[in-house]
Amino acid sequence: MLLTGYREEIFLPTCNNTFQSVHCIAHLDQDISGALPYLNAVLGGDTYIKEPPSVTFKLYGKLISVHGDKIAVNALRDEAEARHILEWLKEQINDAWGKRETITPKYDGKTIPDFLTIYRMLPKTNCKKCGQPTCMMFCSQATNGALGAADCPDITEENKIKLADYLSQFRFD
Ligand code: SF4
Incomplete structure (x- = not known):
């Protein structure tokens, strides 16, 4: 053990x-x-x-x-x-x-954040306050590290923490 x-x-x-x-x-x-x-x-x-x-x-x-x-x-x-x-x-x-x-050891994971996982945490109002035309576009930017939880002013506090936690698991080199 x-x-x-x-x-x-x-x-x-x-x-x-x-x-x-x-x-x-x-x-x-x-x-x-x-x-x-x-x-x-x-x-x-x-x-x-x-x-x-x-x-x-x-x-x-x-x-x-x-x-x-x-x-x-x-x-x-x-x-x-x-x-x-x-x-x-x-x-x-x-x-x-x-x-x-x-067991064959594995040294990588899923490499980019999941689009839908991010989308589910957003308000989905397409308010444009993040500078993106839609929440979908926000997701596209978030999956490559260009935007993060702090960039959506209308996200709930709970989802802001969840999204920041989620995105922090990825490296955007
Ligand atoms: S600020 Fe938030 S709610 Fe508004 S469009 Fe951007 S991601 Fe969607």
């Missing part, structure tokens, strides 16, 4: 603690960097960053980032759900590591 334990921190988002969801960070007892390309291969990560290694998944409506020394999960219903997902991830990490001889 690679990962034997972790220390969890569960908290409300500091920017707006009226949200109904909680965030969670697990500080890992072991360095699992070596398992990340195998975990990425098994679970199909949305993004994979080589240095320092990390893999990010969108699963069950949560954004899950797994690093060598920690795991971050957002948009959780409550502490019970946080613990359930962390235990599931621990199993997946150990399973992928245990089967690494039979």
Whole structure:
């Protein structure tokens, strides 16, 4: 077994603690960097960053980032759900590591943000305040990093945070 334990921190988002969801960070007892390309291969990560290694998944409506020394999960219903997902991830990490001889490691993820994922978070009013003629055009610009969550003045605070979190998983070189 690679990962034997972790220390969890569960908290409300500091920017707006009226949200109904909680965030969670697990500080890992072991360095699992070596398992990340195998975990990425098994679970199909949305993004994979080589240095320092990390893999990010969108699963069950949560954004899950797994690093060598920690795991971050957002948009959780409550502490019970946080613990359930962390235990599931621990199993997946150990399973992928245990089967690494039979898994082809994967060192990349989906390379650009998903258009519809961005669109769903926008107000969809085509108000043009971002300088784009439509919300669709905003999405096109956001998928290549030219615009971000802060560029839409009418987006809800909740979606602004979600969109910024989502886009932060990609590198626009
Ligand atoms: S400012 Fe926001 S709502 Fe208005 S067009 Fe741009 S993306 Fe759409």
